[in-house]
Amino acid sequence: MSSMSVSRSLAAALLGLALALPTQAAAAPRFAIDGDRFLLDGRPHLIRSGEMHYPRIPREFWRERLRQAKAMGLNTVTTYVFWNLHEPEPGRFDFSGNLDIAAFVRTAAEEGLDVIVRPGPYICTELDFGGYPAWLLRTPGLRVRSMDPRYLAAGERYLRRVHQELGPLLSTRGGPILMMQVENEYGSYGRDRDYMATAKRQMIEAGFDLPLFTSDGAGPHYFEGGPLPEVAAVINFDGDVADAEAAFAHLKAFRPGGPRMVGEYWAGWFDHWGEQHHTTPLERAARTVDWFLDRGISFNLYMFHGGTSFGWMAGANYSRDQPYQPDTTSYDYDAPVDEAGRLTPKFHALREVIGRHLPAGETLPPLPAPAAATIAVPRFVLSESASLWDALPALSRPVSAQLPRTMEDLQQNYGFVLYRNTVPAGAQGKLSVDEVRDYASVFADGAPAGTLDRRFGERELDAGLKPGQRLDLLVENMGRINFGTRLDEERKGITRSVSVGGRALYDWTHYPLPLSDLSGLRYAKTAAGAPAGPRFWRGGFQLERVGSTFLDTRGWGKGHVWVNGHHLGRYWKIGPQQTLFVPAPWLRRGRNEVVVFEVEGDAGARSLQGLADPVYATDPDGLKPPKR
Numbered sequence: 001m002s003s004m005s006v007s008r009s010l011a012a013a014l015l016g017l018a019l020a021l022p023t024q025a026a027a028a029p030r031f032a033i034d035g036d037r038f039l040l041d042g043r044p045h046l047i048r049s050g051e052m053h054y055p056r057i058p059r060e061f062w063r064e065r066l067r068q069a070k071a072m073g074l075n076t077v078t079t080y081v082f083w084n085l086h087e088p089e090p091g092r093f094d095f096s097g098n099l100d101i102a103a104f105v106r107t108a109a110e111e112g113l114d115v116i117v118r119p120g121p122y123i124c125t126e127l128d129f130g131g132y133p134a135w136l137l138r139t140p141g142l143r144v145r146s147m148d149p150r151y152l153a154a155g156e157r158y159l160r161r162v163h164q165e166l167g168p169l170l171s172t173r174g175g176p177i178l179m180m181q182v183e184n185e186y187g188s189y190g191r192d193r194d195y196m197a198t199a200k201r202q203m204i205e206a207g208f209d210l211p212l213f214t215s216d217g218a219g220p221h222y223f224e225g226g227p228l229p230e231v232a233a234v235i236n237f238d239g240d241v242a243d244a245e246a247a248f249a250h251l252k253a254f255r256p257g258g259p260r261m262v263g264e265y266w267a268g269w270f271d272h273w274g275e276q277h278h279t280t281p282l283e284r285a286a287r288t289v290d291w292f293l294d295r296g297i298s299f300n301l302y303m304f305h306g307g308t309s310f311g312w313m314a315g316a317n318y319s320r321d322q323p324y325q326p327d328t329t330s331y332d333y334d335a336p337v338d339e340a341g342r343l344t345p346k347f348h349a350l351r352e353v354i355g356r357h358l359p360a361g362e363t364l365p366p367l368p369a370p371a372a373a374t375i376a377v378p379r380f381v382l383s384e385s386a387s388l389w390d391a392l393p394a395l396s397r398p399v400s401a402q403l404p405r406t407m408e409d410l411q412q413n414y415g416f417v418l419y420r421n422t423v424p425a426g427a428q429g430k431l432s433v434d435e436v437r438d439y440a441s442v443f444a445d446g447a448p449a450g451t452l453d454r455r456f457g458e459r460e461l462d463a464g465l466k467p468g469q470r471l472d473l474l475v476e477n478m479g480r481i482n483f484g485t486r487l488d489e490e491r492k493g494i495t496r497s498v499s500v501g502g503r504a505l506y507d508w509t510h511y512p513l514p515l516s517d518l519s520g521l522r523y524a525k526t527a528a529g530a531p532a533g534p535r536f537w538r539g540g541f542q543l544e545r546v547g548s549t550f551l552d553t554r555g556w557g558k559g560h561v562w563v564n565g566h567h568l569g570r571y572w573k574i575g576p577q578q579t580l581f582v583p584a585p586w587l588r589r590g591r592n593e594v595v596v597f598e599v600e601g602d603a604g605a606r607s608l609q610g611l612a613d614p615v616y617a618t619d620p621d622g623l624k625p626p627k628r
Contacts, residue, residue, distance in 0.1 A: 038298060052304050064368070272326060
């Protein structure tokens with residue numbers, strides 16, 4: 001071919017491309033907001049969504065849970081994006097394995113579901129620090145959810161990195177992600193309009209060019225800070241039909257136009273340690289969802305399937321009556337699909353309601369095959385152990401400082417810190433700690449001397465300390481507060497000072513204990529009469545058939561469990577949670593290894609068993625501070 005022919009061919013190709021571009025740009029987006037309606041492919045669309053979070057569900061279960069959502073009559077799933085898990089250290093991102101959010105979205109699309117994404121950066125969701133990475137707190141004076149330039153720069157970097165994963169899946173590219181939320185319930189936190197406008201701008205500049213919305217509580221005082229001009233406003237609430245009527249009356253008075261949607265209808269609730277287990281009547285949820293559908297109101301059930309806050313994920317709250325309320329490991333939420341993936345009566349009640357309101361031509365899919373049956377594991381003994389005192393060289397490098405350092409000062413995100421000192425001459429009697437974040441087990445010469453519990457504001461302990469004794473304070477991070485105005489204060493460990501008999505203690509040795517690697521532990525058969533104190537226990541069980549189970553922790557005190565290297569989370573005898581969910585994909589045929597870090601209790605015989613169902617029971621002693 002001559003050079004002239006090549007030039008003509010190239011010119012023709014460029015002309016064709018130029019003519020095609022305006023047509024593509026003018027093509028109607030897959031999803032849009034038109035006045036008070038959502039449009040999907042140009043037609044009015046009612047969103048029937050349910051919330052589930054990919055990190056709270058083993059990846060092997062994603063497809064099954066999504067099929068269950070489709071079978072209940074949902075057409076959309078909603079998820080947060082977990083910044084703290086995706087960027088565990090500044091600039092080090094992880095979107096692999098169970099954190100592969102793009103794979104989760106693609107799987108939803110394969111099962112016929114659209115997706116709503118809520119990237120935060122703040123997400124609440126009973127998650128440590130509301131989903132913020134703990135390393136933000138290493139910067140003195142940094143304020144989250146504000147115009148602090150250090151916070152904004154970190155959040156912008158995070159959003160741009162999320163766009164790398166999700167950009168091709170946006171509805172503006174023909175993908176399943178219909179719309180995305182700006183921030184999260186900011187009206188419950190502040191009134192900084194510049195901050196919310198900046199949060200919106202950062203999302204747009206990161207590349208999220210699809211419809212955006214805000215989500216806030218259903219009352220006029222929440223609307224003062226949360227919603228944004230020219231951004232859809234949706235509302236969150238629980239309750240019955242009367243509550244729904246009042247909620248939408250408030251929304252209409254605030255914003256007469258715009259689509260009507262419940263961003264979170266709380267069809268269940270979560271639990272705090274030491275409080276009662278929550279359940280909500282299925283009849284109430286069914287009546288209220290029926291009311292939504294009768295009136296063409298879009299909704300998102302929070303939660304459709306709650307799953308589990310594995311490892312250190314669980315956060316905390318506070319109330320007027322209690323300064324600190326740590327959340328349980330289980331995030332079952334009394335949802336339509338339970339923690340083990342089983343369909344509950346609430347699921348069937350909601351499926352029946354949704355089935356009566358389907359548009360012409362749409363039918364409910366058949367129910368999927370039941371989730372694999374849970375299994376019972378016969379009781380087994382954990383006969384080997386290692387004392388924390390003996391294990392310190394394998395677990396931690398000591399750090400010396402004049403005053404106690406916080407966990408963040410020690411460049412640590414989660415776990416425990418052991419603070420060690422010697423009671424000086426002339427000091428004895430009452431121990432004062434200002435302040436414990438969040439639970440301190442106190443030891444004198446290695447022997448238990450008492451505890452300090454932030455739930456009750458405890459700062460003093462009559463431990464009978466004497467000069468020359470070795471003083472150890474094992475302080476556990478029980479989860480950073482995830483809701484309210486105290487987010488910026490959530491540094492962990494000991495935040496100020498320690499004194500004995502009014503005399504301040506200096507020159508501390510710190511042992512950071514993130515417990516992220518237990519491979520260096522050396523176990524031995526536990527001898528009869530071994531001293532009490534924090535101890536790692538190891539044992540195992542054999543399986544011929546693998547299935548999910550609930551590890552029964554009754555009879556233990558307080559601590560954490562790992563199965564085949566997977567950190568299940570926290571247990572505590574005060575309840576209400578008395579079992580830990582073990583997902584089948586984390587088990588194997590043959591031998592399975594269990595490691596328990598028990599903070600309290602003696603060194604007597606230790607055993608566990610697996611149950612087919614969870615156990616909830618609250619120890620009354622967990623509801624009030626112990627007598628000193």
